[in-house]
């Protein structure tokens with residue numbers, strides 16, 4: 001089944017480039033940039049990948065991103081991810097990056113963007129993988145800081161298809177970012193947002209009604225609100241679900257309890273994605289495979305999930 005799932009043509013719509021930083025590359029970049037690490041070796045770092053919630057993961061993810069310093073580093077990170085796409089028949093990807101994670105450390109916006117965009121262009125030309133880059137605001141920071149990030153992005157506006165919202169969800173509702181999303185939309189950006197990962201269904205309502213998002217990132221807690229479920233089904237609003245992430249971050253205690261197939265059968269446009277594959281134990285095929293192993297996902301269901309991912313693209317390939 002793994003090989004069959006791997007061969008299925010698919011799109012990945014929820015992937016943080018910083019979360020695809022494998023420990024081996026992290027150590028190589030630390031050496032290249034002469035950065036001392038608090039872990040002795042790759043195995044010790046991998047051993048630290050045990051999380052009780054989103055925040056515990058984010059603390060390590062931001063720490064790991066510190067090794068990314070030069071345009072070449074961002075190119076290498078993105079290129080390594082695209083190689084995984086090629087190996088898993090991901091024909092289209094819409095990755096996120098968090099500019100503030102880097103600009104707040106003194107890395108110029110254009111250094112980050114040029115490295116990523118250069119690799120995405122080579123990915124299209126050399127690997128045949130189409131892509132659309134999503135600029136994600138960090139929601140634990142202020143709306144004013146998000147406005148500053150949008151200012152920095154404007155000279156490069158053609159490099160993006162959308163803006164997104166990620167980082168610590170609880171206590172940082174979508175309403176906090178209504179004005180910057182209004183501005184992004186008026187500048188022609190599409191919008192997506194993480195909502196209903198750890199946060200309540202109200203955050204999903206706000207993301208839809210206030211941020212006017214095209215897709216919900218995660219959204220698994222929508223199932224707690226029947227009226228919200230009906231809306232998502234009626235309007236066929238895609239959900240970018242990340243099964244291994246959800247179990248690693250204890251959103252569900254076990255994959256057996258994941259609701260993605262229940263949502264699929266109820267007519268929700270759910271898709272399968274890897275979120276932060278270096279930290280959560282697998283890329284998109286591993287996520288599909290976990291659904292087969294623990295939830296008995298059939299070939300027919302896998303085909304529908306893969307087709308949903310192709311249908312839910314913001315950019316038509």
Ligand SMILES: Nc1ncnc2[nH]cnc12
Nearest residue numbers: 016166167168194275276
């Ligand atoms: N799963 C996730 N939720 C929120 N912010 C993130 N940043 C990277 N991964 C994330």
Ligand SMILES: [Zn+2]
Nearest residue numbers: 016166194275
């Ligand atoms: Zn995410």
